[in-house]
Amino acid sequence: MPDFERNRFWTMPGGRLSAAIAIGLAFAALMIVIAMAQPRFAPHLEGGERLVFNGGAGPAIEIEAADLAPEPDNIDSYPEQKHFFARQDDFIRWLAGDGQGQGVAPHIARGSEEAPVHLAVAYRLPFEFWMQLGVGFTVFTISAWIWAVRPRALANRLFGITGIGLGIAASAAAIYSTRWLALPASLFVPLANMNGFGAMTYGAAMICLFLVYPVRVANNRVLAAVALVFAGWFLLGLFDRLGAPPLETPLATAVQMLLILLLVLVQFFRSRKSPLQRAAIRWVGLSTLIGAGLFISMAVLPVVLGAEPLIDQSYAFAFFLIVHLGVAFGLRRNALFQTEQWSITMLRAVSFGFLLILVDVLLISLLGSIGSATVLTFLLLLPFFYLPWRGFMQRWLMGDVSVEYLLEGVAHIALIDNEDERCRQWESLFTRAFSPLQIMRERGVDHDKVMIVEDGIGLYIPPAMGCPPVLVRYKANGTRLFQTRDQQLSERLVALASSLKQEQDAFKQGVKSERSRISRDLHDDLSARLVSGLTLDDANELKAVLRSSLAEVRSIVSAEEGDRAKLADVLADSRAEAAERLEASGMTLYWPISDAPGWLEPAERKTLTSVLREIVTNAIKHSGGTRLSVQVKVDEGRIYVVSDDDGQRFNGTMRQGNGIRNMSARLAAVQGYFDYSGRAGTGFRVSFNLPLARRWAA
Amino acid sequence: MGGMTPRILVVDDLGPARRLLVDAILSVLAKRGESGGGLVETSSFTETMVLLNHKFDFAFVDLHLPDGRGWDIIRNLKKDPDILVAAVTVMDDRASVEATLAAGADGYLIKDAEPELLHFRIERLMAGEPSLSPAIARMMLSHFRPVHDLDEDPLTAREREVLSLVGRGLRAREAADHLEISAHTVRDHLKSIYRKLDVSSRAEVAIEAQKRNLA
Numbered sequence: 001m002p003d004f005e006r007n008r009f010w011t012m013p014g015g016r017l018s019a020a021i022a023i024g025l026a027f028a029a030l031m032i033v034i035a036m037a038q039p040r041f042a043p044h045l046e047g048g049e050r051l052v053f054n055g056g057a058g059p060a061i062e063i064e065a066a067d068l069a070p071e072p073d074n075i076d077s078y079p080e081q082k083h084f085f086a087r088q089d090d091f092i093r094w095l096a097g098d099g100q101g102q103g104v105a106p107h108i109a110r111g112s113e114e115a116p117v118h119l120a121v122a123y124r125l126p127f128e129f130w131m132q133l134g135v136g137f138t139v140f141t142i143s144a145w146i147w148a149v150r151p152r153a154l155a156n157r158l159f160g161i162t163g164i165g166l167g168i169a170a171s172a173a174a175i176y177s178t179r180w181l182a183l184p185a186s187l188f189v190p191l192a193n194m195n196g197f198g199a200m201t202y203g204a205a206m207i208c209l210f211l212v213y214p215v216r217v218a219n220n221r222v223l224a225a226v227a228l229v230f231a232g233w234f235l236l237g238l239f240d241r242l243g244a245p246p247l248e249t250p251l252a253t254a255v256q257m258l259l260i261l262l263l264v265l266v267q268f269f270r271s272r273k274s275p276l277q278r279a280a281i282r283w284v285g286l287s288t289l290i291g292a293g294l295f296i297s298m299a300v301l302p303v304v305l306g307a308e309p310l311i312d313q314s315y316a317f318a319f320f321l322i323v324h325l326g327v328a329f330g331l332r333r334n335a336l337f338q339t340e341q342w343s344i345t346m347l348r349a350v351s352f353g354f355l356l357i358l359v360d361v362l363l364i365s366l367l368g369s370i371g372s373a374t375v376l377t378f379l380l381l382l383p384f385f386y387l388p389w390r391g392f393m394q395r396w397l398m399g400d401v402s403v404e405y406l407l408e409g410v411a412h413i414a415l416i417d418n419e420d421e422r423c424r425q426w427e428s429l430f431t432r433a434f435s436p437l438q439i440m441r442e443r444g445v446d447h448d449k450v451m452i453v454e455d456g457i458g459l460y461i462p463p464a465m466g467c468p469p470v471l472v473r474y475k476a477n478g479t480r481l482f483q484t485r486d487q488q489l490s491e492r493l494v495a496l497a498s499s500l501k502q503e504q505d506a507f508k509q510g511v512k513s514e515r516s517r518i519s520r521d522l523h524d525d526l527s528a529r530l531v532s533g534l535t536l537d538d539a540n541e542l543k544a545v546l547r548s549s550l551a552e553v554r555s556i557v558s559a560e561e562g563d564r565a566k567l568a569d570v571l572a573d574s575r576a577e578a579a580e581r582l583e584a585s586g587m588t589l590y591w592p593i594s595d596a597p598g599w600l601e602p603a604e605r606k607t608l609t610s611v612l613r614e615i616v617t618n619a620i621k622h623s624g625g626t627r628l629s630v631q632v633k634v635d636e637g638r639i640y641v642v643s644d645d646d647g648q649r650f651n652g653t654m655r656q657g658n659g660i661r662n663m664s665a666r667l668a669a670v671q672g673y674f675d676y677s678g679r680a681g682t683g684f685r686v687s688f689n690l691p692l693a694r695r696w697a698a
Numbered sequence: 699m700g701g702m703t704p705r706i707l708v709v710d711d712l713g714p715a716r717r718l719l720v721d722a723i724l725s726v727l728a729k730r731g732e733s734g735g736g737l738v739e740t741s742s743f744t745e746t747m748v749l750l751n752h753k754f755d756f757a758f759v760d761l762h763l764p765d766g767r768g769w770d771i772i773r774n775l776k777k778d779p780d781i782l783v784a785a786v787t788v789m790d791d792r793a794s795v796e797a798t799l800a801a802g803a804d805g806y807l808i809k810d811a812e813p814e815l816l817h818f819r820i821e822r823l824m825a826g827e828p829s830l831s832p833a834i835a836r837m838m839l840s841h842f843r844p845v846h847d848l849d850e851d852p853l854t855a856r857e858r859e860v861l862s863l864v865g866r867g868l869r870a871r872e873a874a875d876h877l878e879i880s881a882h883t884v885r886d887h888l889k890s891i892y893r894k895l896d897v898s899s900r901a902e903v904a905i906e907a908q909k910r911n912l913a
Binding site for chain 2 (some may be wrong): 546547550551554568569571572573574575576579580581583584585586591593620
């Protein structure tokens, strides 16, 4: 199966990316080796000085400022460029042996003074080299990453090509723009051509990219034409057929950048009706405008206008890093919907780009090699570009309604009783959160999770708080896509809504069952008593009925429905009450306290309390005795109670309103047992039992 | 004490209920051979507030008044250490009565109780007998649970025994029988326990009582 394994490696994005990075690393290593092989000595050469190599045997060579030009493309004419390369070869020859080590040391001439200079070999490559190589490698890697994700998509391919182009251009420039005095023309010219080829490729590929992405505005023939035009331009430049070096790559790059800017604007306009594409062009376009705009205004335009670049080419490459990061995020969005969360990363990247420029400004001012006008220009340009950009970023990042506000909103909505109103407000909550163009009720769909749908155009909100599922579409008035962040926020809202609704329901259920208990108790207990009062003529007896009815109302109202209670505590409270009442009536209580382990559920607790109270009432009202005895025993999860009075009054028949029927019904309701017995003249006995709470809680 | 005219405050917004209470108080006073001439009736929180700087020996305060809480009146009255105050209620649950007791009332009356019980309680209150419900006794026990050091236990062993018996539902007299001491001694113990509940611990116990019973 080796073929299969190999195929699978290449078909995996990770495999492709690894291969590409390996190639990029190999290329970078090659560039480093070439750069290290060139002569490099300790004194730093600066344009303002004259360096005189005054070797003994060979001819003396005087270094001119033009010899130190970093970019041969910026030399005004072909003869001057030829002269430049010829002098480069002269220097190389002189360094290789003609003037070296023959006795007299080289001199640096400042004005009329000449000081001898010791040429020490420098092994370290300058910062500018590493920066350009780093930018080239980073850009190449980003492109390779995007390409590796979807290697068949045209946009991704074109983006991959831009990375190759810029990688080549930056790496080649890294070597020659940071050379120490000279490179042999046999190396310098190919490197300069490589730089031109890379830059040309980059620009052409970018143009093609914005012809097809995110909205296709041209067919493949136009793309081919673009490629042909710039290939021709490059070839003509290669054979010096364009009149002057600045008309080769510098002009082509300027044209390309202008075209790119134009296409970005076209894309922005064309994508106005499609949030998906608008979201893509937003980042890509913005970063391109900034990166390419800065590059043109600082590095290209001045040269085309015949002036010195405002920024060293080495640092100008950092602008392309901005462009590339932006484009990369835009392309990547199709796979991940994470663009806006990446905006922070993006911001960091841009900040990094600006940091490089700042470092440049710092270096320049420290070295004093460039006039203060440049520094001033940067200081003016930075706020000009940076401040609008930052304001834009802030609006982008901070535009949302605060989460706390929304969560509070959910809490209010959950309390709304009317379902229609509640659902209306629930939906308007998402309007506040996302400013969507459309909110639709999704009857018929029944997922229970928040989902991003239609590639981020819509967000599905599952049913919550008794409201139907909702589809929210076109975030931020159709300008943005739903992100994972939005999904997470909605999940929080839905979760809160659900739990609040559950609590609300439980509360309502509790109210309902409490209400039905009260109505049942009122009907069963109170009305029975009051009706029995109707039959009474004796005022005192009537008062007793009223009093017991009030007591009943009290016990109904205050029924401690709630937690289970300790049996021992319930018995203690009943005992104290009984003792006091009996004492007030001149009777005595015999109720030995005993161990009563276990717990009572609320209903049983209420029953036990009421029945014991009723027994005491009966003893006081009806027994005519002097003593009440209560015996309690707990066994096997039940409580057994027997009460005896020593009254003489009981005549063997029940009277209405004495509560016997009540007690019997109450105990039946909790699976208890109730019985009474008594013969005329020998007292009255009540026995009952009822179950304890099933599990004894600590 | 015969022939004295105790100053008594009765606060209740319902006329008939107040009548019932006043009659019961007057009959207890008659039994004690005292005069009812010092009895003042008020029917609202406002009306009562202006009387609070007067001195009373006893007060009977309805917990539910139309313009305020009887509870606040009781707290104000109890600034006077000599006064004995009963919370009065008609339909209220035991829980809030207990909370009131814990917060400082000396007793409580339920207006619709049997006349015998009502008289009995008024008598006990006027005799200065602290009324202690089992639930409150249990809460005091757990409130005074010795946490660190037994030496620092604010309650004596005997007081602890008394509280425990009351907490199990025994009357003061029964507890006395059980401990083979005099009922008078038990009452002294109870008074001493009450004194140990300073104002802040009373409030804590009151809050605890409310939590347990009203939650």
